[in-house]
Amino acid sequence: MAIQITRRDLLNGMAIGAVGAMLPAYAGAPKVRLESSMRPGGPATYYPPTLTGMRGSHAGSFEVAHALAWQGQKPDAYESLDEHYDLVVVGAGMSGLAAAWYYLKKAGPEARVLVLDNHDDFGGHAKRNEFHHKDRMILSLGGAQNLDNPSNYGDIAGSLLIDLGIDEAAIAKMAANTPDDYVLGGKLGGDVGLTVPDGDEHLTIGGHWLKFFHGRGDYQAGVRDLPIPEEQKDKLVAFFGGEKDFLDDLSLTKKWDYVNNTSYNQFLVDRVGLSVDTIPILNAHLLILNGPSGWNHTVLEGILAGSPGLRAMGWLADFVDSIGAMLLDELAGDIRMFPDGNASVARLLVQKMIPGVAPGMKGFEDVAIARFNYGALDQADQSTRIRLNSTAVGVREVDDYVQIDYVQQGKPLRITANHCVLACYNNLIPALCPEMSDAQKSGLGYGVRIPFVYANILLENGRAFSELGVQITQCPYDPFQWVSAAPTVTSGGYEPPRGPDDPMVVFMMASPTPADGTEGTTRDLLRLGRHKIYASTFDDYEQQIREQLQKMLGKYGFNHEADIKAITVNRIPHGYAYWYWGLDDPEWEEGQAPHEIGRQQFGRISIANTDSEVTPLMNAAFDAAHRAVEEQTG
Template identity: 35%
Template sequence: MGDDSYEPVYSDSELGMDKKISRRDFLDGMAVAAGAMAVSGCAAGEWGGIHDKVVEPPDGWSNAGRGNSSYPPAMTGLRGSTNPALRIPHELRDGIFWNGDRQITATGEHYDLVVVGAGISGLSAAYFYRQAHPNARILILDNHDDFGGHARRNEFHPNGGLIVGYGGSQSIEAPSVWSPVAKKLLADLGIEVKKFDKYYDQGFNGRWKLNDSVFMTNDLFARDHLVVMKEDKLTAGSFKNAPMPAEAKAAFLKLQDKPDDYMPGLSEAAKKAKLVELTYREYLRDYARMPGEVLDFLQTFTSDEWGFGIDAFGAIDSWASGYPGFDGLKLNASKPYKYCGPTIQIQWNADDPYIYHFPDGNNGICKLIVGKLIPGTGAPATMEQEPLARIDYSKLDVPGNPVRLRLNAPCVRVRHKGGDVGAKTVDVDFYRDGKVYGCTAGGVVMACYNTMVPYLVQDLPSEQKQALFYGTKLPIIYAMVQLRDWRAWERLKIYHTRFTSGDWCVAELDYPVSMGGYKFSKDPGQPILVHMIRMATAPGYRNPRGGVGPGRRELFNRPFERYERTLRDQLTRLLAAGGFDPAKDIQAITVNRWGHGYALEYGRPWATFWPDGPLPSVVGRRKYGRVTIANSDSQNRAYADAAVDAAWRAVQELEASSKP
């Protein structure tokens, strides 16, 4: 995953590449400049210099997809971070935006708060500030054509109906261990997570006898082969006809079911200390002595959840996560180990099922916040109304409203009045329709990517800028594929598969959620969405940050046909034995491109500063006068609760700075 070596097995005609589909949403040959600052989000000198030119993409900077731009969730073409959304940030990054004569047109607008970024964190910050100041005037700016950040809604309309999917942030994960602040936000929005016990069809897979699976790919093994689990576990029966040597099969099953103590003679403390120094792959190779076939079989085991493979994921976190191979060590797991990653520590005793999911993922949270902030937009008032609620985007930025959400308006500069960090007013400049406009604010919350903040708040201390640059996000692609039916999945008895290699690491049936008037597919003859995941961080780097630049370069430079071709090919390789015909069965595709996707979570062995510090996220999020920072990067956790917690902290810091 993360390279361009994938070779399709089927021909274009077999894959239906010549067939018209109702929605072909692909990246059209994005050829963004590929230097270090462009692809890594790092300061000049770490992986190269700053650009002086932004390369024109083949499909043009104006291409934001096709369809009615007044309702972005139903647009076709490139979604996620579209070309227009990228252009101005990239010009700022390359130091060329302010070249020439840039006139700033004063809007005359003054706001108590300006929020830069309309994702979960930015919307939450606006909500928290409005709670504390009911009469406050707030402006939210975003460079994208839709709100929600990575929490995006994808709509499909088969046969005049409606299927809703998600283009990014999936679920309310482990709500039992959310902070009191984050739990209260859910309650304020009317989100009762216990209701998902009914809304999420937890018996769906059992009723249709669907299983988890692994697809062994022919570049690593003798042939393609689908390994179907039994009760979500691999068995000898699963491997019966698998193209893997008998000794490798036996080694894996022993590793999974009854592993030895692979660190004999070491005390518990010494074992844990040694795991801190190893990646999962190193532990399996050097201590468990797994054969190469087992290492290849497991390489993508961590890709979906963490954004990179077992060659970069830590052994200590693999033990804590219950991954195969550690039971024989007999380690005490009664409490978190200090060197485990932050999310693992937070969720240590959580036992929540993975069911807390709106049909459009965490865009549901965003829509409910919008409803609280801006009445009259068509936003839902209750969680049950959310799936069918249709936002009127023309009502998001209405003069006279106390809260305004301004899309397609990238912030280009934030500076205290007169350059005095002690000033009580902040100048905020933004770009729209070819011009730069200026407004003022009593305070600003930067809820954009960490790596953009130094370009916008240019007088930040150097140490803080460097820490912000460290928070480069992991590149990902989320594709939603509308199928005519899911008979092939039912015949093969699978609902999810992990590919051992290839462009896409996961293909899975969408989550079976029915709520309000929205109904999930009832039987295999009905249309359904398939979620496909591509983690673009390049493999082969012990520190995952090293794979971000090459992975992002490849992601941005690849022509759109290649996304379609590899997606169709991997689905066909997976499902052909079940009667799947891509030319007939694929009805629509949406590709959500996130060059800056998951917030990078700290973990050993690569993050040697974890947990004792100093942590780049903590240094980077320092308050700067009346400017504070809120985003999941600032918490170094790619989770909705992290975004909410960051928003609360940023607003509290603003409140403190306002007190005499």
């Protein structure tokens, strides 16, 4: 039976509505926005991690910035507050929080520091989703997942981890705190399944597909179970197993040229003979890891990201086995994870700077379970403050200080500082600082952040999910391309659900960037992905989630109407920092790349954030923060 491809070339709400109309079974599903901490009698009066519904870029967080970026609109007049700081940081993501920390380390704890963020929670991408059901707290990721190879952190970034108590011993504990089958936590020994449409339901084929891709394990049996034409199965088996060199007519130089200038998917079609209906099976991995599909990766980029092909190149014949194994190890590396992802790192950092948010918290041992008092973030008697729901709209040097204009819940306000670090998105900085040179503005405007959607679904119990036989599975033909159990790790004092009868949280990841070969540069497609996110409502996502989970789990007794207790959709239109792509971007001379021109110091204003490093990793956020602080403090 041929796989039914669900082409969701949906760039606006109208198109999504049309697809919705084709799915009457889910149209009447109840709308869930439960567990809100804002409800009377909830666990706290202001506690964003427990909010459900549309999170991430939530209503109220982006409108002011979009009016500025798209229409050049901002308030004409501002109320000047009687507040002057040593440092104001724009952006309370990992880079902004780290900038505040590095500054305090240098200037001393009495230095007056204010961090502004447009969201109702701190952490930027590193956000926490927290559910409470049946006397149990269940944590999951609202974004950034893990410490990606902390042993690769340089001295600067590494020292910050150590300041937070995440030292070698803690990192070893995190490994021990991660069950052997929890792949997202870095335990690549656990299986990674594959879920494909099969008639009205979905079929999940167990085993370790990331290993199958490289001809390891019983890849032939896995492929034979797929509901795709036999000749496509034969081709996948030959490809995964490295049975032939698919570029054997090319000289070594021409091969090098080919793998650097041809898209990975074009290679799959032209050389491997896969049909466009089969290709998604090999692309789900790229979508979730990197954002764009194999149409935007070169062959080499695809393979270096762990996609199959290395064994089928011939020219590395003697090394393929060891290199294939190395790539898998490299993907896992020494990844370490907290139960709420890097949100725990943000919480450690915030509590270090403002102990009053969680006065009894010890640190690494109990960060995951500590209850934060958000009311303590912005108190006048503290030297360090974090002000949420506040969008910066103008930052300029005036004489020997900086003036910062921002809008807090509709109120235009003005403060001043000796220095300012912009740890927000590069793209917005030209609108914040129109006085910058055109060259700098164009450098800042070059990259496009990579959009994602991460959803968490609270289920009454884990019985149906446990029948899948894998903790994580790739779903190449679904709107959410990877589905996993929420972290089962115990770091930070957390006790995750332990058995199928306990309530569980399912964690679902989607890349909205078009993957169907839509024409355009990677940057064009990333913009389309971002537009798709903004055009999709919570109801659209809820319907997709219910449909996907019902098809995956229905055969195991799952009933979405009864079993789903809450849904949190974290939409992340401005996700990973952009990096340069072989098919689109030239190789710039050192110092001439757009991010290098864009991040130059601008008087009393410096630029942090991962965009300035073209590297979407927490250590890059820390490094950028340190550079910006050093620029300002000399």
